[in-house]
Amino acid sequence: MLTLKQIYDDKAAIVAGLEKKHFADAEAIIDRVLEIDAQRKAAQQKKDNAAAEMNQLSKSIGMLMKNGQKEEAEAAKAKTAALKENIKALEDEQAAAEEAQTKILLTIPNVPYALVPEGGSAEDNLAVKVGGFKLGEKLQVLDQPSEKAFAAEGAAIALKDWPEEENPESEEAKLPHWDLAKQYNLIDFDLGVKISGAGFPVYVGQGARLQRALINFFLAEGNKAGYTEIMPPTVVNAASGYGTGQLPDKEGQMYHCEVDDLYLIPTAEVPVTNLYRDVIIDEKDLPIKNTAYTQCFRREAGSYGKDVRGLNRLHEFSKIEIVRIDTPEHSDASHKEMLAHVEGLLQKLELPYRILRLSGGDMSFTAALCYDFEVYSEAQHRWLEVSSTSNFDTYQANRLKCRYRRTEDKKVQLAHTLNGSALALPRIVAALLENNQTPEGIRIPKALQPFFGDDMIR
């Protein structure tokens, strides 16, 4: 949720930012918030004054009682009734204004950073780097350290100009992962349908072992990079849903246990970020770096077609998330470290990837700056999103009331929150199976072999 201070400080910038995010009627809605805010302030002033008067009166009644001046006390008491009613009315007025204001603020998305490309769709996303393959003459930033590549703005390509012919296609024909899953008996989709429904695959034998290997590999890499491992609950209350912004924005996308009013998490971001809800952190403890593996649950209402085939889109899947809490001054550096971490994972898995800076219209509701990582599926001939790594600036922190105390002046202020997938399993598995198939079996990348316990799925 945006802060009122952000709006008061630079309304024009906020409105422009919201328009970049293709948020309709930005100016009118912001004006409405300010209008309600004026009412809120007026009501509070009146209420505060009335309450101050009441407090004075009550105090004097106490003194009079103590001194045995009963009649004077009774006279004073008589005056309180009207005052009390007035306070109640003003309190209601203030509460109503606050509620109306919050309700609107919750519907306003975060404001994108200046770096975010203009545009309303995925076509406008900017490919800023590729790795694991060469992209002709188009992107000359290949295989460079992240820091440098992200600085090389000139080399970026909007997806609408992406040279499809340069995609890392294989010479020979490759089977899609749903065929491979059957051939090697790795995943049983039909059994999943029987016991749960579509989108709940059953991993079997080497398929299940591959899941475990990837989870352990990702957690081990996270640990190596200094992230603290967290194992949170997979079910959260509504307050946590609001804290990270899934509610009310994505109400229908989460599984909801109505009897207990609990939600199945769509990502570990929710419980792990909410660890810091209503917390004031010492600046010296920042940045906080956590990683967590959880199962993730998404209803994915409205998805269809090739997007949901095989492992491409599931209702339940495994994901390792990295979450950071940081100062405003350092959050950008944190974000870059996270990007480098995710990139490193893809390199170790020897997958061809591209990194996209999402356009204003394609970013999530809560993000200020977001990069997607996609890997190329040689059998499906398409790019699959495997990570989304974002900086939320103070947007989540404001809802969470996640603040930190600055060392220098002891001031309390909102922290920045960041998170990213590192990584989500299903599409990684799809690409691994499809890209590494050989006549002898499916090759396991070197880095993963110690975790899988073999160099090949046979």
Next chain:
RNA sequence: GGAGAGAUGGCUGAGUGGUCGAAAGCACCGCACUCGAAAUGCGGCAUACGGGUAACCGUAUCGGGGGUUCGAAUCCCCCUUUCUCCGCCA
């Protein structure tokens, strides 16, 4: 699931209707003493919102919500949660 006892500031912990936003101790910060440190002494030390250039002032907050009362940390009701006992159980 049943019964009982709790939930107070960063921590410990006093407070059972009237200057209680809250004693005291610890922790922390500043100053004094000291060559320096320890010890000691003095002072400071919550958050949000509103007003004010500011000093500062007002309001709210003692797990959360509602109620009684002129006045609630204190009394009543509901919820959450912790502990103890019983039941059930991986």
